[in-house]
Each structure stands twice: as structure tokens, then as C-alpha cells.
Amino acid sequence: MSELNKIKIVMLGDVRAGKTSICEKYVNAKFDERYLATVGVKVYKKEISEKQTQLSIWDIAHDSIMNAIPDEYLKGAQAALIVADLTHQPSIRNISQHLNTVLHINSDVKAAIILNKTDLQPASEKNLIAVREIMQFYSSNLISDPFLVSAKCDDDFTDIFMKIIESVITKENL
Ligand SMILES: Nc1nc2c(ncn2[C@@H]2O[C@H](COP(=O)(O)OP(=O)(O)OP(=O)(O)O)[C@@H](O)[C@H]2O)c(=O)[nH]1
Ligand SMILES: [Mg+2]
Numbered sequence: 355m356s357e358l359n360k361i362k363i364v365m366l367g368d369v370r371a372g373k374t375s376i377c378e379k380y381v382n383a384k385f386d387e388r389y390l391a392t393v394g395v396k397v398y399k400k401e402i403s404e405k406q407t408q409l410s411i412w413d414i415a416h417d418s419i420m421n422a423i424p425d426e427y428l429k430g431a432q433a434a435l436i437v438a439d440l441t442h443q444p445s446i447r448n449i450s451q452h453l454n455t456v457l458h459i460n461s462d463v464k465a466a467i468i469l470n471k472t473d474l475q476p477a478s479e480k481n482l483i484a485v486r487e488i489m490q491f492y493s494s495n496l497i498s499d500p501f502l503v504s505a506k507c508d509d510d511f512t513d514i515f516m517k518i519i520e521s522v523i524t525k526e527n528l
Pocket of ligand 1: 372
């Protein structure tokens with residue numbers, strides 16, 4: 355049997371943005387209305403047999419002092435998903451800080467932005483403009499346009515994770 359590719363993805367974003375909810379929906383097909391703050395980090399594993407890949411998804415608790423995230427959580431990450439909450443404008447402004455946090459450890463990380471909670475609030479023009487500016491600045495790391503999702507109502511996050519896996523595999527095969 356051939357060996358599995360191992361891909362580490364880190365989830366970063368403001369407090370309550372929905373990082374854990376997205377992981378739970380993707381890995382365990384569950385959604386919980388209650389808020390249970392992540393403490394430190396929780397690592398989710400998922401095997402993607404058609405890509406011969408084992409994913410480790412590191413769901414990292416938001417820390418108000420960004421630099422307080424231990425480097426070990428970020429080291430070795432080939433990809434990052436930055437989650438922002440459409441109902442909370444500062445979480446969109448802070449996308450850059452979260453990208454910087456991971457780029458500081460791995461300058462060629464593959465990244466994507468997830469704008470979450472579309473069931474509560476659609477993306478406003480103001481938010482989309484802010485995100486477009488971030489996209490331009492980080493264009494060499496970002497692998498796609500932002501994903502607009504609802505961890506509560508959407509059932510399938512395969513697309514997002516497949517895109518990120520493919521970008522990592524393509525880069526490593528160059
Ligand atoms: N309506 C709605 N609620 C959501 C959605 N995603 C997450 N939530 C709720 O928002 C709250 C925070 O979600 P979490 O997934 O715990 O947020 P987090 O980013 O992991 O937060 P930390 O662990 O503190 O960093 C919870 O009460 C979730 O049920 C969504 O798409 N729609
Ligand atoms: Mg969490």
C-alpha cells in the first residue's frame with residue numbers, strides 16, 4: 355500500500371468566528387448552537403482516500419494576543435484557513451493579522467479565507483471591499499476567492515478542503 359500524504363491545515367480566526375463549528379461539520383457532520391470556547395488546540399484527523407491524504411486540521415483557539423499562539427501549533431502547516439464572522443466586522447479586519455501569524459512561521463503557506471454565518475448575515479459590499487483589499491495584498495498565498503459559508507446550514511465543506519489539498523499537492527509535486 356502506498357504511503358499517505360500528510361497535510362497539516364491550521365484554522366485561525368477571531369473568537370467565535372466558527373472555526374470549531376466548521377471542523378465539526380466537516381469531520382463529524384455535527385453542529386452545536388452552544389458556544390464552547392476551544393482551549394489551546396484540538397486536532398481533527400480525516401482521511402481523504404481519493405487523494406491518498408491524511409489531513410490533520412489544527413483548530414486553534416483564538417488568542418487576543420496573536421503572538422501568544424505557540425509556534426508548535428503553526429509549525430509544519432502547509433495550509434491555513436482563516437475564518438471570519440460576517441456578523442462581526444472586526445473579525446474581517448483581523449483576517450490580515452491571522453494571515454501574518456501563520457506567514458511568520460511559513461511564508462509560503464497556502465491559505466484561503468472563509469466568511470462564515472451567511473445564515474445570519476449576507477456579505478455586505480463594505481465587507482467584500484475589505485476582503486478584496488486583503489486578497490490583493492496576500493495574493494501569492496491565497497489559493498481562491500473567499501468561501502461564503504454557514505457552518506450551521508451548509509452540509510458540505512468538501513469543496514474547500516479539496517481545493518486546499520490540491521494546492522498543497524500541486525506545489526509539492528513541482
Ligand atoms: N447561526 C450560526 N451560528 C454559528 C455559525 N457558525 C458558528 N456558529 C455559532 O457561533 C458560536 C461560535 O462558534 P465556534 O465554532 O465555537 O467558534 P470558534 O471560532 O471555534 O471560537 P473559539 O474556539 O473561541 O476561537 C457557536 O455558538 C456556534 O454555534 C453559523 O454559520 N451560523
Ligand atoms: Mg473553537
